[in-house]
Amino acid sequence: xxxxxxxxxxxxxxxxxxxxxxxxxxxxxxLNFNVQKGDVFVIMGGSGCGKSTLLKHxxxxxxxxxxQILYHGQDYFSACEEDQLSMRMRWGVxxxxxxxxxxxxxxxxxxxxxxxxxxxxxDDIRDRVAYKLALVGLSGYEDYYPSEISGGMNxxxxxxxxxxxxxxxxxxxEPSAGLDPLSAGRLDDLILELSxxxxxxxxxxxxxxxxxxxIGNNGVFLDAQSRTQLDTGAPSYMLRHSKAPLVxxxxxxxxxxxxxx
Numbered sequence: 361x362x363x364x365x366x367x368x369x370x371x372x373x374x375x376x377x378x379x380x381x382x383x384x385x386x387x388x389x390x391l392n393f394n395v396q397k398g399d400v401f402v403i404m405g406g407s408g409c410g411k412s413t414l415l416k417h418x419x420x421x422x423x424x425x426x427x428q429i430l431y432h433g434q435d436y437f438s439a440c441e442e443d444q445l446s447m448r449m450r451w452g453v454x455x456x457x458x459x460x461x462x463x464x465x466x467x468x469x470x471x472x473x474x475x476x477x478x479x480x481x482x483d484d485i486r487d488r489v490a491y492k493l494a495l496v497g498l499s500g501y502e503d504y505y506p507s508e509i510s511g512g513m514n515x516x517x518x519x520x521x522x523x524x525x526x527x528x529x530x531x532x533x534e535p536s537a538g539l540d541p542l543s544a545g546r547l548d549d550l551i552l553e554l555s556x557x558x559x560x561x562x563x564x565x566x567x568x569x570x571x572x573x574x575i576g577n578n579g580v581f582l583d584a585q586s587r588t589q590l591d592t593g594a595p596s597y598m599l600r601h602s603k604a605p606l607v608x609x610x611x612x613x614x615x616x617x618x619x620x621x
Contacts, residue, residue: 372561378427402579409584452522467502492520512543532564
């Protein structure tokens with residue numbers, strides 16, 4: 361691991377002067393925010409503002425046109441390949457549809473990263489897989505295929521796979537997309553519970569107000585028109601105190617809080 365990494369840094373992630381661009385098309389500019397250890401950090405904003413694009417940059421899928429993304433003080437994109445892999449090994453990522461391999465059972469899906477990156481024996485992997493499924497309420501579903509379970513269960517199985525290597529940081533892209541309100545609420549509760557029990561930092565892309573206020577304690581608001589952030593901080597604080605009317609309008613769905621604190 362590179363000696364520049366500072367595990368004692370309070371910020372799990374620091375975004376500095378970040379510019380996101382596809383060719384000549386500007387997506388976002390001048391992004392500056394911190395994600396502290398243990399945060400449930402929400403990337404929010406209207407459709408087309410670049411929320412998922414920002415997440416893809418944060419997990420290293422795309423390189424920024426400008427700026428830095430630092431993990432425990434180390435810039436991911438200026439790090440060598442070995443150090444980048446070391447950083448990614450401490451992350452867990454879930455996608456909108458679960459992104460499970462359809463030809464593999466749930467147990468096989470969750471075991472895959474363990475087999476690729478660890479030298480654990482088969483019995484150890486089997487026990488770890490069973491534990492991860494139990495964490496997300498899917499004990500006994502080891503031999504089921506993704507097509508044999510519901511959408512909400514697929515989301516939870518995807519979360520179990522993201523937890524396979526005991527990550528320090530969990531990334532979620534619209535985890536509640538396609539779920540009914542009850543299932544979405546249960547998934548929110550599960551994400552919050554896992555974050556609190558493991559101490560993992562969570563970064564989540566969502567436009568669901570219920571999720572934003574239920575689990576988010578920090579966040580950034582992206583604007584599609586100005587193509588930059590309008591505010592950063594706790595969603596509940598931004599609702600009442602943001603200097604950007606668009607932020608307050610978005611968080612209240614057009615109804616300004618009647619008793620702002």
